[in-house]
Amino acid sequence: MEYTLVLGIEYKKYKRPATINLFIGGQFLDSFEMHQDQHVAKNPLKHVDRTWYDQNGRSNWLDSNDWKSRWYAIPTYYRIYKLPEETLNGQLEIQVKNDSNDYTNGFMKNSSLIKFTLVALLPSKLLMEGNQTLMGFLNRAHNRMGDDSYPDRQGWPTAVAMFMKTDKKNYVVDGSHNTWIGGNFTAVIDIKTKHKVKYLHSHGMRSTGIGIIHTDVVSQLLVTLKPLINIYNENQ
Numbered sequence: 001m002e003y004t005l006v007l008g009i010e011y012k013k014y015k016r017p018a019t020i021n022l023f024i025g026g027q028f029l030d031s032f033e034m035h036q037d038q039h040v041a042k043n044p045l046k047h048v049d050r051t052w053y054d055q056n057g058r059s060n061w062l063d064s065n066d067w068k069s070r071w072y073a074i075p076t077y078y079r080i081y082k083l084p085e086e087t088l089n090g091q092l093e094i095q096v097k098n099d100s101n102d103y104t105n106g107f108m109k110n111s112s113l114i115k116f117t118l119v120a121l122l123p124s125k126l127l128m129e130g131n132q133t134l135m136g137f138l139n140r141a142h143n144r145m146g147d148d149s150y151p152d153r154q155g156w157p158t159a160v161a162m163f164m165k166t167d168k169k170n171y172v173v174d175g176s177h178n179t180w181i182g183g184n185f186t187a188v189i190d191i192k193t194k195h196k197v198k199y200l201h202s203h204g205m206r207s208t209g210i211g212i213i214h215t216d217v218v219s220q221l222l223v224t225l226k227p228l229i230n231i232y233n234e235n236q
Contacts (some may be wrong), residue, residue, distance in 0.1 A: 001085045008075040008118030011038040018098035025090035038077035046216045062192045088198045094187040113180040122157040141213035161202035162187040
């Protein structure tokens, strides 16, 4: 079975570009540089395919003021990788060199910052079947849980916590999708299997397998954001 890894990145550049190297199971996947600022979308809803929402009584997920505010925090820069299942072992490592700053005599005013707003791994077929299958999962999960959050439970299809390794210390970034990070680091996310499905295990979460299905807009945009849909279709 083929899988798709999706990264959505925000970036604030200061002088030198950031370099990102990706590894899976210790094997090199990709290397790229961030040469300019990458912000959230200014008017994201105009890029959302609302067909599923209108057909399934969920127009409020786009139109209500509460949900609208959530859509205004999605990135515009994405990296997408198609991966054979047999390569998905061990860990996803995101090595970042991003130490450009104006540190002088103990003071720092400016520095480059990066945020991994979206890190998701899921079977490619869920992205190739339109949006009915994945959005159906999210809809049923929302019917069961509503907007309740379970901060200590593992979730799917996105990772929301990373184990960070630096030269000086190791630490966990909980809520990594909302956290700006500076300097050089390696973000590590375990790849695990549950019900014969590979998934990204957020560090420190209760090991309950795939666990809670994330129903937030970051999960929804995987199959309703038109630019991503176009990329999937081009890669078929």
